Amino acid sequence: MKYTYFNPTAVEFGEGKIESIVNYIDKNQKILVVYGGGSIKRNGVFEQVSKVLEDYTWFEFSGVEPNPSVETLNKAVEFIKENKIDFVLAVGGGSVIDGSKYIVAASVYEGDGWDFLEGKTIEKALPLGAILTLPATGSESNPTAVISKYSTNEKRYFASPLVFPKFAVLDSTVMNSLDxxxxxxxxxxxxxxxxxxxxxxxxxxxxxxxxxxxxxxxxxxxxxxxxxxxxxxxxxxxxxxxxxxxxxxxxxxxxxxxxxxxxxxxxxxxxxxxxxxxxxxxxxxxxxxxxxxxxxxxxxxxxxxxxxxxxxxxxxxxxxxxxxxxxxxxxxxxxxxxxxxxxxxxxxxxxxxxxxxxxxxxxxxxxxxxxxxxxxx
Missing domain, CATH: 1.20.1090.10 (Dehydroquinate synthase-like - alpha domain)
Incomplete structure (x- = not known):
């Protein structure tokens, strides 16, 4: 048996761990908080994140679908380029985190980000952090993402060590609102x-x-x-x-x-x-x-x-x-x-x-x- 195992994601596990994200993000960095349909505003997670980031410059991008589409994600890519964002914070389940992995790679790439789903190697990416709200995919501490293209009925995946989240917050108390x-x-x-x-x-x-x-x-x-x-x-x-x-x-x-x-x-x-x-x-x-x-x-x-x-x-x-x-x-x-x-x-x-x-x-x-x-x- 031979293998190389590499996992650089710091896991912050337990109640109240959302506060720990300040240990990983520099105050000089502009942050984009990426989330899905808005459940984080109903279950108190958004409020917690907002409080922790009150001394930071940050923006929000919502609407990432349960099967994240390149059509939606490219809007976030455009926003990042226009506003010179330095750090992406994914707050959600596997789809939001997968989508954010695409975003951090595509935002510093001159071509079409879908190229990564066609096999092009990712050469650089913005730093990414994750706050998990729905346990399922393990995306919060792995280097893979699955992305859809609605226009062609495609669902593809990519992997790169450059999109490992820097940290993953696993606070199971945020699961109370899940059905x-x-x-x-x-x-x-x-x-x-x-x-x-x-x-x-x-x-x-x-x-x-x-x-x-x-x-x-x-x-x-x-x-x-x-x-x-x-x-x-x-x-x-x-x-x-x-x-x-x-x-x-x-x-x-x-x-x-x-x-x-x-x-x-x-x-x-x-x-x-x-x-x-x-x-x-x-x-x-x-x-x-x-x-x-x-x-x-x-x-x-x-x-x-x-x-x-x-x-x-x-x-x-x-x-x-x-x-x-x-x-x-x-x-x-x-x-x-x-x-x-x-x-x-x-x-x-x-x-x-x-x-x-x-x-x-x-x-x-x-x-x-x-x-x-x-x-x-």
Whole structure:
């Protein structure tokens, strides 16, 4: 096993930690606070941020969508260039933070920022900080972002060490205003993130597998304890587990899949499906289609996570049951999906150079079609 693990994000975890952002931002810097639909003004977070920044020069940019669009983000880029902004503070969930990663890179780039989604290397970026309000993606301490282009029904991703947030504030008390859909989405998202780095084929690292299994068991426990989702302890655990699911460590040096995400991104691009729900309608059916390739790790997952030794087929049912128990469907037929879904998704994957995906490159477009057809039944 060989790998390089790098994560420069300082994590400020716990109640009242929003005050800590002054330790990371110079008073001479002009700040742009980026947020979404305005929930931070209803749950008290905006008020806290405003108080902490009262001695700073700062501006605000709102309206970043749940699937952040390049069309909206480019307006923030223009604002930054016009006002000579020095620092971007993302206040929100994964979409706001992902969008802000695009903003800090595109704001110091002369060309079209979408170039980064087409594979161009990011050479510089403005500094970025994050205050997390919705745990799910781990974006607050990782170098990746997923961005949509509404004009072409595309959803792509990029990664660069230059867009790691300088700091991430994780104060779970800000989760009080989240609804059940958002909490369930966060749990499913974190679970699938972990599976993408774990549910592949056996590796030699006891630490990586053990760490991933701890995260999976923790999320499963929260699903079983769904009735207590409004308690501080439940929410604190979800925030920490979601962060650790995708901070880069459990995937270091081990095989990774990400096919569920690649297929799910296309579903969101075409049909506007919530990110987590796009994963839930793909993952169980992908596991069924690829069950021979996944068998050894499914057996291990059954034993270590679900206490189901030797019955790897039931593990897939256990995953589905867990999603259903918190109100998340695993069937495309439960959403407003047309009969062109197979054609739309497979053609988009082919266009984006993803005709063979998965940890071994064995999930072909034909298998993607099988997966989607299973989900539509």
């Amino acid at each position: 059940d859909r958002q909490l369930a989405n966060g749990l499913v998202d974190a679970f699938v993130h972990t599976c993408e780095q774990y549910l592949t084929y056996p590796n030699s690292s006891l630490l990586h597998d053990g760490y991933a299994q701890t995260i999976l068991k923790g999320l499963h426990t929260l699903a079983q304890d769904w009735q207590n989702r409004r308690t501080a302890l439940w929410q604190e655990n979800l925030m920490l587990l979601a962060n650790q699911a995708l901070n880069g460590f459990i995937g270091s040096g081990v095989p990774q899949d990400w096919a569920t995400h690649m297929i799910g991104h296309e579903l969101t691009a075409f049909y506007g499906l919530d990110h987590a729900r796009s994963l839930a309608v793909v993952q169980p059916h992908l596991l069924r289609v690829m069950i021979k390739d996944k068998q050894e790790k499914l057996v291990q997952m059954g034993k270590e996570v679900f206490d189901m030794p030797h019955n790897y087929e039931m593990v897939i049912e256990a995953i589905e049951y867990m999603y259903h128990s918190i109100g998340v469907s695993t069937k495309l037929k439960d959403y407003n999906i047309d009969d062109k879904v197979v054609e739309n998704v497979t053609k988009a994957l082919e266009k984006h150079g993803m005709s063979k995906i998965g940890e071994r490159g064995t999930i072909t477009l034909e298998k993607v079609a099988q997966i989607l057809e299973l989900s539509m039944k």
